[in-house]
Amino acid sequence: MDTATSDMEKIDIGEGADRKLLIAVDFGTTFSGVAWAQTRRPDVQTIIIQWPDSTSGGLEGISSDKVPTELRYDGSDTKWGFQVDDFGPRHQWFKLDLDPSQSRGVSDLSRQYPDQHALPPGYNVSGEKLCTDYLTALRKHTEEVLKHKLPQSILKSTPIEYIITVPAVWSDVAQAKTRSCAEDAGMGKQLMIISEPEAAAIYALHAMDPHSIKIGDTFVLCDAGGGTVDLISYTVSALKPILQVEEAATGTGRLCGSTFLNRIFNKFLVDKLGLNEEWDEEVVEDAMKRFELVTKKAFRGSPGEEFVIPVPGLADDPAQGVRRGKFRMTGAEVKQIFEPVVQEVVTLVRGQIAATNKSVKAVLLVGGFGQNAYLRETIRASIDPSIEVMQPPNGWTAVVRGALMKGLSVMEPTTARVKVASRSARKHYGTERMTKYDATKHSKRPNYWDAYDGEYKVNDMDWFIKKGDPVTEEKSFKRQYHKVWPVAEGHNKAVSQDLLMSEDRDDNGAPTYKDSGDVRYLARLTADLSCIPANDLAQKTGKDGRQYYSVHYDIEMTYYSAHTKYAMVYKNVKYDSVTVEYV
Numbered sequence: 001m002d003t004a005t006s007d008m009e010k011i012d013i014g015e016g017a018d019r020k021l022l023i024a025v026d027f028g029t030t031f032s033g034v035a036w037a038q039t040r041r042p043d044v045q046t047i048i049i050q051w052p053d054s055t056s057g058g059l060e061g062i063s064s065d066k067v068p069t070e071l072r073y074d075g076s077d078t079k080w081g082f083q084v085d086d087f088g089p090r091h092q093w094f095k096l097d098l099d100p101s102q103s104r105g106v107s108d109l110s111r112q113y114p115d116q117h118a119l120p121p122g123y124n125v126s127g128e129k130l131c132t133d134y135l136t137a138l139r140k141h142t143e144e145v146l147k148h149k150l151p152q153s154i155l156k157s158t159p160i161e162y163i164i165t166v167p168a169v170w171s172d173v174a175q176a177k178t179r180s181c182a183e184d185a186g187m188g189k190q191l192m193i194i195s196e197p198e199a200a201a202i203y204a205l206h207a208m209d210p211h212s213i214k215i216g217d218t219f220v221l222c223d224a225g226g227g228t229v230d231l232i233s234y235t236v237s238a239l240k241p242i243l244q245v246e247e248a249a250t251g252t253g254r255l256c257g258s259t260f261l262n263r264i265f266n267k268f269l270v271d272k273l274g275l276n277e278e279w280d281e282e283v284v285e286d287a288m289k290r291f292e293l294v295t296k297k298a299f300r301g302s303p304g305e306e307f308v309i310p311v312p313g314l315a316d317d318p319a320q321g322v323r324r325g326k327f328r329m330t331g332a333e334v335k336q337i338f339e340p341v342v343q344e345v346v347t348l349v350r351g352q353i354a355a356t357n358k359s360v361k362a363v364l365l366v367g368g369f370g371q372n373a374y375l376r377e378t379i380r381a382s383i384d385p386s387i388e389v390m391q392p393p394n395g396w397t398a399v400v401r402g403a404l405m406k407g408l409s410v411m412e413p414t415t416a417r418v419k420v421a422s423r424s425a426r427k428h429y430g431t432e433r434m435t436k437y438d439a440t441k442h443s444k445r446p447n448y449w450d451a452y453d454g455e456y457k458v459n460d461m462d463w464f465i466k467k468g469d470p471v472t473e474e475k476s477f478k479r480q481y482h483k484v485w486p487v488a489e490g491h492n493k494a495v496s497q498d499l500l501m502s503e504d505r506d507d508n509g510a511p512t513y514k515d516s517g518d519v520r521y522l523a524r525l526t527a528d529l530s531c532i533p534a535n536d537l538a539q540k541t542g543k544d545g546r547q548y549y550s551v552h553y554d555i556e557m558t559y560y561s562a563h564t565k566y567a568m569v570y571k572n573v574k575y576d577s578v579t580v581e582y583v
Helices: 094-098 108-112 129-145 153-156 172-187 196-207 259-273 281-298 332-358 373-382 393-413
Strands: 021-026 033-038 041-047 071-073 077-080 090-092 160-166 191-193 218-223 230-238 241-256 306-310 327-332 361-366 389-390 418-424 428-437 448-450 453-464 471-472 478-488 495-503 520-528 539-541 547-557 562-570 572-578
Touching: 021 129, 021 393, 033 129, 033 393, 041 393, 071 129, 077 129, 094 129, 094 172, 094 453, 129 172, 160 172, 160 196, 160 393, 172 191, 191 196, 191 393, 196 218, 196 230, 196 241, 196 361, 196 393, 218 332, 230 332, 230 418, 241 332, 259 281, 259 332, 281 306, 306 332, 327 332, 332 361, 332 373, 332 453, 361 373, 361 393, 373 389, 373 471, 453 547, 495 562, 520 562
Parallel strands: 021 160, 160 191, 218 361, 241 418, 361 389
Antiparallel strands: 021 033, 033 041, 071 077, 071 090, 218 230, 230 241, 306 327, 418 471, 428 453, 428 495, 448 453, 478 547, 495 520, 520 572, 539 547, 547 562, 562 572
């Protein structure tokens, strides 16, 4: 369990807060991005676009808004990003190994179209080590780039703080692992974690024409990346002094990103041309590069489209469409490659629209795959024509830009442009309690005699947050609880309370009892009362005439962008707190 203090509380907004360097990291499944800004100049926000490649090893080998999330170990040497060429085994998608509990970890597409060169996470090395090594390389490169962008005097005197993004649907274990990997990678203890779809929404909504947004407008944000596609919905609740939104439906996601287009294309090539005598890895590499850089981006699904794919060394074969080292693909063939992937995204979008139970104004497409014209037009044709489908500017880097904006707004609230005022709980959260036995409700449950209250009782669930409930950002609220025990048993040194949760995947409603449904343990809060003299503990007389110690305490709950904090409060003193999963 990650017991560190909350991310928002860690940020020093007092003296010296205007002298920090913020670095945002979009740690993606297939590509990662970095952006930075100085708190003295929050209006100047810079994306890192220089990356080392397999030949240069320097800062300017490749120019790109993002860098591949890939690793290869070559003896004692670690190659990362663009340094990893297309030949030989490489580690990919290792970020997903941080949260194996996610059912989306394996989709039909990933089973049908595996990458032939990708080593699965955990092969010879743990997912945590892969993530740590990759983030270490990313951090070292970023700090090297900054040496050429800022004077040494500023770098030496200005504290650096990192922001890292995570999927909103990740578990508390995955959140803790991400933090641990980032800290081990040298990103410091002052790490802020922000959910990916929220970061993307902050930037996408900020980039829209403010005159086109009204209170009550609902937007579905679809972050379609290389590996995963994540969706979340927001409704505008205020326009001034800044744009405020509330989550309209819980987030959804699946492994159906644009990488699967490459995998399906690879299989198509092998099936079509693999029997050619000159077929080898070089042919595949050249063809894949053209598909990735040109075909995939240019395809629109229009009649008569045709694409030329280089297949150097292959003999002319008019029957297969090969002539002078080039292979001609029809638009219909490209469409067959796109369809399995695009239809999964469409299903997600339609499901998210339905989940809002509101009139949706627009679907906002961000992420690399989200910029694809065919995906945009297919979604547009598959939903209510009154719903606009828009691609905000800088869609591929929306997450890292939004994360940086969020971090700057925490450091200096006056820079905030978009605020997520509340979210929709993803699970039921609560604790077990004692309730007076009622034969009409509890006839099939075991009951016991409570001597203090002089009545029969049963144990049932007290859900203080139910799935779908709105939870307000960064505002605490309390729930009161009461425990008693006989004075004759002596002074209890501690009072504990277990926090429980239920995913309720079939939406059957919150379980009534701890042993029904899928109720699971989340965390334990403990108040150490050993320092309080027994004479200072309140005493009450029970119905049985005996004396009892009586302790009233609160569980205080605070919800942040990517995690939740619970604290036990007794007589206005916070005794124990835990940071657990995002609700």
